[in-house]
Structure formats: C-alpha cells, structure tokens
Amino acid sequence: MRYQDLISKDVGGAISGGLDSCTATAWLTEKGARAHCFVVDLGQPDETNLDDVPKRMLACGAVEAAVIPGQEALAEAGLQVIQSQARYEGGYWNTTGIARYVTTALIIRELEKRGIDVLFHGATGRGNDQVRFQLAANMLAPGIQVYAPWRDPAFIETFGGRAEMLAYCAERKLPVRATLEKPYSTDANFLGLTHEAGQLESLCTPAAHVEPGMGVWAWDAPDKPETVTIRWEAGVPVAINGEHTSLVETFHQANRIGGQNGVGIGVHVVENRFVGIKSRGVYEAPGMEILGQSYAYLLQLVLDRRARDVYDALSRQISTQIYQGYWYDLATTTALAALKPLLPLMTGTIVLRLYKGNIFFEGAEDTPHSLYSSDIASMERIGSFDHADAEGFLKVLGVSARNFAERQFQALEREI
Amino acid sequence: MRYQDLISKDVGGAISGGLDSCTATAWLTEKGARAHCFVVDLGQPDETNLDDVPKRMLACGAVEAAVIPGQEALAEAGLQVIQSQARYEGGYWNTTGIARYVTTALIIRELEKRGIDVLFHGATGRGNDQVRFQLAANMLAPGIQVYAPWRDPAFIETFGGRAEMLAYCAERKLPVRATLEKPYSTDANFLGLTHEAGQLESLCTPAAHVEPGMGVWAWDAPDKPETVTIRWEAGVPVAINGEHTSLVETFHQANRIGGQNGVGIGVHVVENRFVGIKSRGVYEAPGMEILGQSYAYLLQLVLDRRARDVYDALSRQISTQIYQGYWYDLATTTALAALKPLLPLMTGTIVLRLYKGNIFFEGAEDTPHSLYSSDIASMERIGSFDHADAEGFLKVLGVSARNFAERQFQALEREI
C-alpha cells in the first residue's frame, strides 16, 4: 500500500506521539489524507502526560486525535503471558509484543465505529512490530488495509533518518519534543520497557549502558533484602503484601517493589526476529519478573512431570506465537485453552526475598493443590511407600537397561 | 537383592566416607561380606582431606579402600551439561545427577579389574540417586548386581535413622565424624552442591536457611561489580580472564569467581523426582552458572530460530535423561550427537558483569560464527533488504491471516 491510495481518505493511526507520529501525520495530511490519531493508554512509564499527545497530533494536522484507555486490557493480556510463562527465547517477557495486540484491537474498534478502513502505524520495515500490527489487523478485521509509511518508497526517500524528520518538523513548527541525539530506542508500557538500536547495536556496549526507566540497576538498589508476599487465587494475583488490589494496580505495585530493588532490570537478549534477523534488546519488566517468578514457584508445586511436559511445550509455543504476531490465531487459541484447567489449581501464597536484582524463594503457604508433601518426600523410613518397594521398581527398570546393554550399547561406540 | 546374597562375597562400594558409608561397610563386613570401598575424587568442596577416607573405611572393616581420581572425567561431563544447557525443570544444573555417572563408570572399571560382580551404594529407596546408580551400572555392566542397604529390610530394621547409626558406630568405636544434628543433607562435588531434606523439607524454610559451601549469599558479596571474561573455542572454555587453564582448573576458577560474588548460590527448585514424588532442593553451582550463562549468550548469537527449536527440545530431553538415570542410553547418545555439529560454531569471547548474585551481559567479541550483524539488524534505511520488500513479505503473510479471519475466527468465540 502506498500513500497514493490514501488521498482524500480517512485513515486511522496507531500513534505514540513521538517524532515518527508527528512526521507521518503531517506528511500524510499534506498528501491529502484525513488522519485520525489514536494513542492507547498503556501506562507508558516514559510518558509524563498522555493527554498532551492528542493536542500535538491535532497541531500536526490530524482531523481527530484521542487517548483510548487500555490499561485494563493490557493487564489482562499481561496476566496471560504470566500464566503461560511466555518468555521469548528464554528471557524476554514479550511485553512489547503483547501490547501490540491490545493496541491493535482497541484501535480497530474505533476504526469500525467510524467506518474507516485503513490503519497506519509507524513501525519500520525490518522489525517485528510491523508483523504484529499487520497480522492482528488482518485477523481481527480482514477488510481493513494496513499502511506503513516506513515501507512506502516515497516516505523513505523523503525521510532518511531522524535528522530529516526533525528538520521537517522544525520547518513546519510542529510540536515535537525529540532531539537529534538519542542513544537508543525505547518502547514502553507498564508491563515493561524494551530498549534497542542505536548504541545498543554494538555488542561491545554493556547492558548497563541503559538508563533504567522502571527502577534502578542492582548496584543502585538498597543494600537490604525486602520480602514480598503474593497471593494467587485460581491463577490471579489478588493481593501483594496482604493488600487486595485490582489487577492493574497489582502490576503497578509489583513494578514499584521490583524496580526499586533492581529486579527485572537489564535483561539482555540477542533474539531471532520473525524476519530472520538477529537483534539485540535490553529489557526491563520488574513487575512481570516478580509476578512471573512467583507463579513459576507455584507451578513447581502443582505440575507433575507429565503435566510439566505438556505445559512447557505449550509455553514455548505461546511465547513464539506472541512474538511473531500470531496472538489471535488458531494455534494460540488452542494452546491457551490447555492452560485453563490449571487455573483452579493455581492458588497459594508465595513469599519472595528481593535483594539487589535477585529473587530468592522465601516460602510458600496455603497451597491446597500443591503436590509437594514433606511426608512423602522425606528420605526417612516411614512413608507412603516402603523403601523395599523400590527394589521391585528398580528391578523392573533394570530389565530394559540390561537389554540395552546387551544388544545396543557396544554398537554405539560411545565414549564413557 | 539382600545381604544374605553377599555372604563370603567380594562387594565393591561407591562410598563417600560419611556416616552411611561407615555404618554400611561395618554392617556388611559383620554379615560376612568382603567390602572394597571406593571414593571418587570429584573435588568435593566439603571434604577437607579425601585421603583420610580410605583409612576410615579400613577401620570400618573394608578389605580394601581407595581414592579414585575423577576430576577430569567430571569436568568433561560438566562441560556436556553446559553444552546442552541441561538444567532440570528450569533451574537445577543437574550437578549431582551427572556426577553419579562418573562415579559409577569409574568404580565399575575397578570392579571389573578385580572380578567383583556386586556394586553397593548408600542411596535411599526414595530418591533419584538409587535409580542413577542402578541404571548406569546395568547399562555399563549388565552382569554386575546392585545392592542398596537402604532397600534391604534387614538393614532398615536395624537402622531407623541417624541416631541408631551413630550409636552403632560409637559402640564399635568407628571413626565417624558425624553428629546427631544436621539441619539438612548435602551432596557435593566441584560442579555444585545440592542441599535437601531435614529442615528444608518445610516450604516455610527460606532458601537462605542454607549455609553456602561454594561461596557467599548475595548480601555477603562485595558491593562492587566484577567483570569476568570467558573465552570459548569450539565449545570449550579455554581461558578465563585471559588466562589459559585446564578444564578442571577452569571450573575451579569459575567457582571461585562466581562464589565470591554470590552467583549461582541458593537456587530453589521443587522438582519432580523420577519416582513421581516432589522434592525440594536448594542448589549451589557458581561455576556452572557463570560458564553456563556465558555459553547461553554465545548460543544466542549462533542459533537461528529453527536451530533453536531443535536445540531447545534436545536440551530439555537431555536434562531429563540425566536427571532420571539415563545418561548412557540410546536417547541421550542420539541427542548428544545432535549437538556436535554446533561445537565448531561455538567460538567467542563473552564478558560478564557479576554483582551480588547477578550476571549481566557486558560484551561479546571475536565471534566468527555469530549471526548477529549490527548492519543487518539496523532499523536505519540502508541494509541488506529494502524496507519495501517487507511490503511483499507482509502481503504474503496477510493472505493466510485474512483467510483465517473469514473462515475460522468467529467460530472460535474467543474473547479479544
């Protein structure tokens, strides 16, 4: 899709309010499109006043601009990420990925109300976000077209980089707040921050080069452990330190407690983008880390070996699906359904000890569906099976072990 | 197998030199067996002088007692654990598990030299170690029988617990150093310590209840970050901080550096034992953690998405195989073979920043087979594919997304 297709048309934008948003909106308006700009309130930690954004966008030529409330939807989505432990390639809590779906779904609702059939966004032609916007929009509203200025030759030719955009905005006196220098790029919502590009592109730049936005680095955290108690009921965190709160507030509070102790600040991942390129990110997600780790401890109590096999495979699949843009498709729907029967079992109180970036296990209580039993686990003599039963157990296992020894082991020529 | 089968027979013991070893050796000797006691030198951090052990065992009645060198074999095995990232249920570096195979293999070699066809060990009838000893022995030497006093009714009836064993040894003036009180039980080798049982059986006992044996808790570590540089060549750590060492010495040095910074100290896992019981362990493995994490960072550079899919599945399988006693079987042999082609790619220098229990990524250099390229990853305009190519890419993906939207999505009745 190219700008020529948008002349005299209403187009709805998923915008953040930054330099890209201003430039694209002004440029599209000049080209003859009528831009409706929507910024979704995801509790962006780096945005002091979200209500300023619509004013800026109107100043850039938008015919309409509004803030859409999205914190509750994001909290629900974030909870599903925790319930499925969907960390991408082992480390990243998928915080930007999951937020793209919330943004797309909420904005599409607005577009449909207004009969607008084009969605535009400012993601580049090399990243994952363009894929998420596109696939989510295609799945939720196949009749809506997606337009990305950064994939439009005319836009790219005009704007080679930040310098040209800043010049363009300055010339038109558009209310941008960006400056030329920016050491790296950050995407923000209350689930987490993702930092990438710029100086982070060199792998010689330490993760610690990032200035945290949701807390402090471990070395700047208090030199005193802090315990935090999280109460889970049927898979939902209903109280932190005994205080019952809404899910949104739970995330904010977990961010506060985690962030000030340096927890979840500065995770570095060189990851495989959907388009097959490796990229390097440094992540912050203090609340996800605390809630997620406490959920992981609860899972350790609830999942037997076979259930863990099923769970781990699904967790991995869900994580990839979120990352790659497939949150709404059949595979994700199927995999998420598998996690539903677990929820009634996921009740318990988990106590964590936080200390300068670390999370330690401090205790678990009131876990009615825990399979852990100190009686059963005890190595001492009395218990639920006779130690001598193990003799039979091992004799049974030994049959196949010896059969293997006699018929295959030597042929394998494996070093011992 | 029962003690009656051992009368007047030579039996070879895998012993540690502790209370169980002394009691079992003395008891078996009294029952008429000729005990040959072997302790394998695995660099046990809790054992000040391993050479004392044979003396103690001879005093307990053994007809022969010896220390068998095992550090090199253990280091090789530990390296395979790192190369396969085989952490059990997400956290435990399988340090005890892998060591059981080294011990069994080395002792069986001694038994075969002497024509002894019974192996005895002191593992209980409820844990994983009995399974590992049994299966490894059955696979390596199917003609050898395995005897476990703790599965023999006569032994269990005589010795209900530590008190009876201490009394038995005291009565016979056997040189045991154990005392009645022991807050929990520890298994040790230079790859790691595993603490379990005793007071740790209650989940109200914090992980921090453990007194570290390979380092300090995070709060006792220096309040200053330390960087460590690890050089990998073809999958082998050849130098730490520029100093080339043997593999054994590399592990010891990594333990020292990690331990003093509180890294890898106090990982808590409630895990699924092979016999289906949940047990709780607190783990120390500072060297494995440092080497393992630096290897993980290197893998992030080398594995593309598809290779990671293959790798992660194998990693999980290898981990379970080690944990459950199947290190030598066909499945492990197969899975380990898959990792061999990766090794030539696993060359690079990884720099870590350690700080009070944390590991942060500080940098990566000299990684000739890294797929990461800041040129390719760059979001800026010039690069190896045109941003406009992404338009075609997304249009292709969009076909199936819209097809899904039109034919399936509504029928799913999924909440958005």
Place this chain on the structure above:
Amino acid sequence: MRYQDLISKDVGGAISGGLDSCTATAWLTEKGARAHCFVVDLGQPDETNLDDVPKRMLACGAVEAAVIPGQEALAEAGLQVIQSQARYEGGYWNTTGIARYVTTALIIRELEKRGIDVLFHGATGRGNDQVRFQLAANMLAPGIQVYAPWRDPAFIETFGGRAEMLAYCAERKLPVRATLEKPYSTDANFLGLTHEAGQLESLCTPAAHVEPGMGVWAWDAPDKPETVTIRWEAGVPVAINGEHTSLVETFHQANRIGGQNGVGIGVHVVENRFVGIKSRGVYEAPGMEILGQSYAYLLQLVLDRRARDVYDALSRQISTQIYQGYWYDLATTTALAALKPLLPLMTGTIVLRLYKGNIFFEGAEDTPHSLYSSDIASMERIGSFDHADAEGFLKVLGVSARNFAERQFQALEREI
C-alpha cells in the same frame, strides 16, 4: 497386596468371564474372600452372550455378578481418541487402553455404592493393563486398594499357566469354555481387537496369522470399491452414508463397513510397553480406522501450520498418556482441553473410497471452516497476492540464508 489381606472381605472384580476370571474367582472364594464380579458391556465382538457371564461367575463362587452397561461410555471415550488422533507409536488406536478406563470407572462406581474397598483384576504382572487398572483406580478412588492375583506369589505358585488353571477348573467342574490350545491372546471391545502373545511372540509369524474378528483380511474382501460418506458436525460423526445414528451405532456401522472391506484389519506394531519391555501386537479397528482417517482428512483442511504443530504435539502426548495409564491425570486433562476450541471448526462431509484394506480420499464437502481455497491455491495468475509480492517475501528470507552461508555453513563441513 496379597490374598491374606482379603480373607472375609468383600472384593470387587473387573472380570471378562474367561478362564482367568473363573479361576481367580473360585480361588479367592476358597481363600475366604467374597467376590463381586462385574463384567462391563463394551460390545465385545468375540462374546456371543454377555449375559451368560454372571451365571458362570456365580457358579465359580461369586456372591454377586452383574453386567454393567458401558457401550455409551466407551463410544464417548473412543471419540476422544479420534478427536486427538491418539494412535500409539504411529499405528495402534489405543483401543484396549482407553477401554480400561471405562471399565475401571464404571466398576469403581459399583464398588462405592456397596462400600467395597478392594478391586481385583486378572491382568498379568508384565503388561500395561495392570498399570492402567492401578493408576485409574488410584486416581478415581484413592481409598480403594487394587489386588492382582498374577502379582500374588501364592496364586502364581499354584497356577503356572493355562494347563494348571484348566485342571483346577475341571476338577471343580467350573463352567469354563476355554481349551488348552490357544494360538494367541485377544482383548476385545467394539473399538477394536488386540491380539498378542502365544504364536505371535515370534516375529517370524506373519501378521496374517491372525484370524480376524471384526472383518476380513484384504484378500478376502470384495473386489469392488465401496464409497462411504461420513458427516462430521462440531467434531462428532453424526451420519454415515446420510443416515443419522447414535454414536454407539455409528461405531458399529463403521466397523461393519470397514471390516467387510478389510480396512483396519491386521496392523502390526512392535511397541514399547510402559514397563520398558517391547511387545508385539496385531490389531483390528475397522471403525476407528474409517472414522479416524476421515477426521484426519478434515484436520488437513482446518489446521494451519502453527495449529498443526500444537495439535501434533498434544496428540502424541495424549496417546502416550492413554497407553501408560494416565488418562485421568493433569497432563491429559490439560491436553484434552486444548482440543476443545477446535471442535466447532470440525464440521464437514468426507467421502472415502474403501477397497480391499485401503482407504482413498474421494471428496470433501460442506466444510465451512476449511482453510483450503482453490482460488488461493491456484498457481494461475489472478489471486489474493501478486506473484511479484513473492519476490519481496523471498528477498526477506534470503537475508538470513546468505548470512548463514557466510558465517556458518563452511564451518559445518557438511557433505552436500
């Protein structure tokens, strides 16, 4: 558990009515137990008159004997096997496995009504069925003990094999119908027959040695193709050849049609039993084969690539769970839940051509949620994406392919 624990107790038996049932019931009665014998009506194709069984059991000393209706429950269970395509090790439709759960659940209900707390069964100490009976009973009614004569030394010593049992029954004039010669052993229900042991133990015995019980061998089937039309609605087969029937009748009819064409007759599998032993079975399941294959064709239309990844992994896990005795546990519950969202999509009419053991695809119609579209698939020019879009698609893919070529391929030293 041993017979001594059963003296003067009420015990409930899961019995088939054969030689084992008669012998065990008579023997237990002689030893002083009060046997309540239950045979579940699973539409056993080899049993001409199930109502005779209680009479025989009473003659053997049972204090009570009854037939419990189980066909509907079995049909429901069989449908779940089809919906999850849970074939064990690629070939066997798990027909005996799934039936054990139905039997156990139904009989436990009877035991609970009567306050009986021991279940006995005639499965041997080497097979899978003992595991299924035990685990299902333990999960459904943990207070109930399971007694297996074939694991009781007293019983085994008395009855070494069929000859001793026949002699025992003859001596007591018990109404057994068995004869000494039996070429192999068969388990039967209307989902399928499993033949094993006896002459089948030699791998030189062809599969064709089996005399089919649910149809004919391919070479005895009519030399004329027959088409069969199966209508699926939301995952349920609601009509065969246009005729609407109950689920039970659908299975019977599918058996009839399949069996007479030699379909699903004589599948040979050398499989891994749960206890680690390999065993050889020859299977019949004509109805499962027809219904299952038509469901497979429908799945081909509905599952996209990612959904198939999730589905195939779950299918494999469910199959193993059924086979190993874990139908009721958390893993199975979780995995089955994942398949629920698929059901509303599984609507369509599938036409098969049957011919002498073969199933061929004849056509598919009325499949509203099929992703297949001849318009989209067409290689011709006009369609939903421009052929030139593929150029961008491939250029994007090519970036990582070339990056691999330059940085890794040569180091792999792989033969081309």
Place this chain on the structure above:
Amino acid sequence: MRYQDLISKDVGGAISGGLDSCTATAWLTEKGARAHCFVVDLGQPDETNLDDVPKRMLACGAVEAAVIPGQEALAEAGLQVIQSQARYEGGYWNTTGIARYVTTALIIRELEKRGIDVLFHGATGRGNDQVRFQLAANMLAPGIQVYAPWRDPAFIETFGGRAEMLAYCAERKLPVRATLEKPYSTDANFLGLTHEAGQLESLCTPAAHVEPGMGVWAWDAPDKPETVTIRWEAGVPVAINGEHTSLVETFHQANRIGGQNGVGIGVHVVENRFVGIKSRGVYEAPGMEILGQSYAYLLQLVLDRRARDVYDALSRQISTQIYQGYWYDLATTTALAALKPLLPLMTGTIVLRLYKGNIFFEGAEDTPHSLYSSDIASMERIGSFDHADAEGFLKVLGVSARNFAERQFQALEREI
C-alpha cells in the same frame, strides 16, 4: 530481480524441458540474455528420453544445454529421507522437496565452473519450489542471484497462462510437446511423483482421478499377495529379495515391485505450503513407501521409548525443514547428526507382504540390535523380572496417583 538485470548476461537455468522451460528460455534469449540450460537426470519416470531435452533447449535459443547426472545424489538424499522418516504432515514423502536440493546443488556446481552468477528457474510465485530454489542457492552460493520469470511482472504480463505460452512457441516454431489440455500438473523423479493443480484443485475430484505414472491403482493390481524381503545393513538397504544392488537400482526395483502392487499410489494430502496457503496434492512413491515402511518396522525393534521421543521430534523437524526449503541450514544439520548413532543399530531383514495397495508385516530376522525379545515379553511366568516385582513398581507409581487424587482431581471438575 527482473529481466532487465540479465541483458547481455550469462544465466544458468534449472529446467525440465517442458513448456515453461522452452518459453522462458526463448523469451530470455530474445530479451538479450545468454541462457545455459541444465536438466538434471533424476530418473524422471515421465520423461522417455532425457537426451532430447538439450536439443529442444538449443532450438529455443540456449547458448548451452546439458543433462547432468543426478541419480546417485538423489538416491543418497532419498535414503536420508527414509532414515529420518521425514513425511510431511503425515503422508507425503517429500519427494519433490528433496529433489530440489539435489538439482540446485548440482547446477550451482556447473554455474561456478563457468563463472555464471544468476540462476533461473520456472517455479511459480505461489508454491514451495521457488522457496527451495532460492534458499538452497542462497546458502550454497550466496553470491549467486536467483531469477524467477514467474515473479517478473514483464513475463507475467506477457504470459497469462498455458494458452499464451503455446501460442508464443507455435509462432516461433519451438519444439514444445505440450498441448493445451492438461488435467493437472506433475513433478517427477524416481523417488516419486507429485500431482497437483488443475482439476485436482477441486476437493470433489477423487484422488483416483490421477492416472498413475509409477504403477497401478490398487484395483488394477494382481489379486495375489507378493512378499518382498529387504535387507538393511547399518541403515542402508543392501538387498531386495536377496539380490544385492546399488542404491539407485534398489530404488528402481522397489518402485517396480511396489508400483505393480499398487503400493504408495494415490496418497492424498491437503498440506500447508510454506507461504501459508493450503494446497492439495496426490502422490505416488511406491519405492519410498516399501523401503520407508520396512525401515519403520526396523525402528520399532530398535528404538526404546525415550529414543523414540527424541527420534519422532527430530523426524518431524527434518520433514518440515525439507518441505520449507531449509535442507542445508543449521537446524537440519543438527537434526541429521542425531540420527547418525542410530545407523549401526539399523541392521536386519524385514519381510513385507504386498497386496493391492497394502503393506503387511510378514516377518523380521537377523536383527542383532533389536530390543524385542520374546522371552522378556512373554506373559508367562518365567522371565527376567519376577511378576511380584511389579507389585513394588506399581506401589511406587501409586503414591503420586493417589496424591493427585487427593489434592487436584476434584478441583479439575473433569467429566469421567
């Protein structure tokens, strides 16, 4: 890439000699390119005389045209498909997929000899083959560009379909043998035939609509079973019916025997193409079916449960990799390496009974590494473990089953 980039350049074509080949070669020549045309001898069953092809291509304007021998390379590749049992989505033996790699590798060797840096092929912009050509070329020779006329707007505009191509060739009197009517499109090599498109695009067209090219439909096969004996040594089929042959000849002979019995003729799969589109294929692969199934029977004897878990996962991954164009990448290299240790175990003689499309197991002999043992499997009393040992085994398993019952089962609210 567009034709404008090829003017006055040498370009190397992977051609079949059909209508597309002629048209593309003539058109490119007219546009000013110098076409070198290579057809690889893959034992195409539908091509009576491959040596005619170069003559036709020269007549179309090619500056060079040659047949490259490829049968041995294809046989080696086909064997790897069998050794990994890499059937795509459960049915298709990946015969076209694997052949694309052989073709690409062999032709690239020719291009490199001549210093040619453009490869062209006639695959369309909607299928899988374009992906395989592109990725294989990019990986083997990243400096070579790939040109596909069917993705070049100028070519597509000129040639809308077969009619325009036929007219173009007729006008120029080019030696094409194609006619306007063609019920479907076929790709052929001696591993198999794939039929798709045309009348097969309608799912109302039965699979039987296809006219077999490698044998007969089941109903046309002889009404008499035929047995075939295949001898495997270390994973290689060294003899059929006792006659030792080369690998190439083994495939041809297996095709002959299978094809005349209707085996492997007419497998229907609606599959997920890489580009996300579903397509329908009807397949023939009689030799792959016979050799592959006999290998499957051998695997049943050799793989224990855990090895099968590893194997099945790898098999699935390899199959997808082949299908999607990634035969040469790191994931495939890794996965194939895992299968190497199995090969020394894969020795044995398998006898099959073929009958009108069916394969039945007839026997297995001389399988030194088979884990199957009729002694161990026997349900009779004497064997390698005491039936009473099973009591201990089950008691151990029962602990976790009952623990589950007491702590989780009711909360799951699952229907029984």
